[in-house]
Amino acid sequence: MSAVVERLRELAQIGRQEYGIDRALATPAERAARKWFVTLARARNYALTQDPLGNLFARRDGTRAGAPPILVGSHLDTVPTGGPYDGAYGVVAALCALEMLDDRNAQTEHSVEAVAWAGEEGGRFPFGCLGSSAFAGIIEMQRALALVDSEGTSLAQALASKEGGLLDDVPARNGTRVAAYLELHVEQGPVLEAEGVVLGIVTAIAGQRRYRVTVKGESGHAGTVPMAQRSDALCGAADIILAVERAATAQEKTVATAGRIAVEPNAPNVIPMRAVFSLDIRSTVDAAIDAVESALRDSAADVHARRRLHTSIERLESRQPVPMDPKLRDCIGRAIDSIGQRAINVPSGAGHDARCLAQIAPTAMIFVPSVGGRSHVPDEETKPEDLEVGVEALAASIAEADKFVV
Ligand SMILES: [Zn+2]
Known part of the structure; x- marks a missing residue:
């Protein structure tokens, strides 16, 4: 040996x-x-x-x-x-x-x-x-x-x-x-x-940016609120996460991960009113990270318009x-x-x-x-x-x- x-x-x-x-x-x-x-x-x-x-x-x-x-x-x-x-x-x-x-x-x-x-x-x-x-x-x-x-x-x-x-x-x-x-x-x-x-x-x-993203909507009865009248925070978070995934996939040598999510009230028969998730974006090209971050912000604006959800994005760490x-x-x-x-x-x-x-x-x-x-x-x-x-x-x-x- x-x-x-x-x-x-x-x-x-x-x-x-x-x-x-x-x-x-x-x-x-x-x-x-x-x-x-x-x-x-x-x-x-x-x-x-x-x-x-x-x-x-x-x-x-x-x-x-x-x-x-x-x-x-x-x-x-x-x-x-x-x-x-x-x-x-x-x-x-x-x-x-x-x-x-x-x-x-x-x-x-x-x-x-x-x-x-x-x-x-x-x-x-x-x-x-x-x-x-x-x-x-x-x-x-x-x-x-x-x-x-x-x-x-x-x-x-x-x-x-x-x-x-x-x-x-x-x-x-x-x-x-x-x-x-x-x-x-x-x-x-x-x-x-x-x-x-x-x-x-x-x-x-690779450079790295880490975020905490909080999506706020309105909770309600899972059986009585019609789909068109909901502000489902988890569905909004899902939209944002998938938009970030598409944006990262479109960039070369860039990855994005939403590794943790917490939902409130986290009950099977209640529409989620809050979803908080982590996001980690990495790339060897800073401009690529910028592009994914803009997709994140655009998507937050989009779920606000379509789903009446309020999203806050906190940047926790940024390394070039x-x-x-x-x-x-x-x-x-x-x-x-x-x-x-x-x-x-x-x-x-x-x-x-x-x-x-x-x-x-x-x-x-x-x-x-x-x-x-x-x-x-x-x-x-x-x-x-x-x-x-x-x-x-x-x-x-x-x-x-x-x-x-x-
Ligand atoms: Zn090591």
């Missing part, structure tokens, strides 16, 4: 529950995963550092003194009932790639650091990509540390605790200068598998698409050629730490296939041979990026 496969099996035991893996930020399981990472890095004499949020770095030295490092990594935390590859693969693969450079006696001008970003999933403390956001200056360190979980524990408290806290014997990190950032991740979607290709070079990380660095993508392309593999360009529908790092350094991502496109579930799977090809592509990409970045 190759190192990457063996280690991912080992790591999957940390935080294992009856159903899936649970490693939320600053819990005992997540801390144990960080310690496990430290043990592996120490075995190769990589210099370890951590920052106040628990981002963890293992450095393989470069030859040029003072050159900023190339960072390579992902995250060790999981969603509740998570699987063994999301995030974990990118961290383990980064270490394996560093070791591969060692074993080949390959020197790099830049230091290369394997990074485990803290709290990517945002499950416990309500902020996604927390560690990489703080590192990139998107959220202030103090604000991040003040975030509170559902039990009322602040991140600062959790990171000061014995159970989930910072590691005792790892020195503090100084500086956030970065020459480039590379992240290898499982695709979490079905595109690579469908195309029969093992490697994807990510073009952009983040293109990956073209030159770094070219480096990855050449690296993949050099190991005799083939890659296609793919967008990333999911958010990743790379989205944050792209704010401060040239950034690019590589995907390997997810079996059945499934992820964020205990039985997410990537074939062992694909995991291995990913590590090789990553090591070659580091070597190639080292020649190009400043």
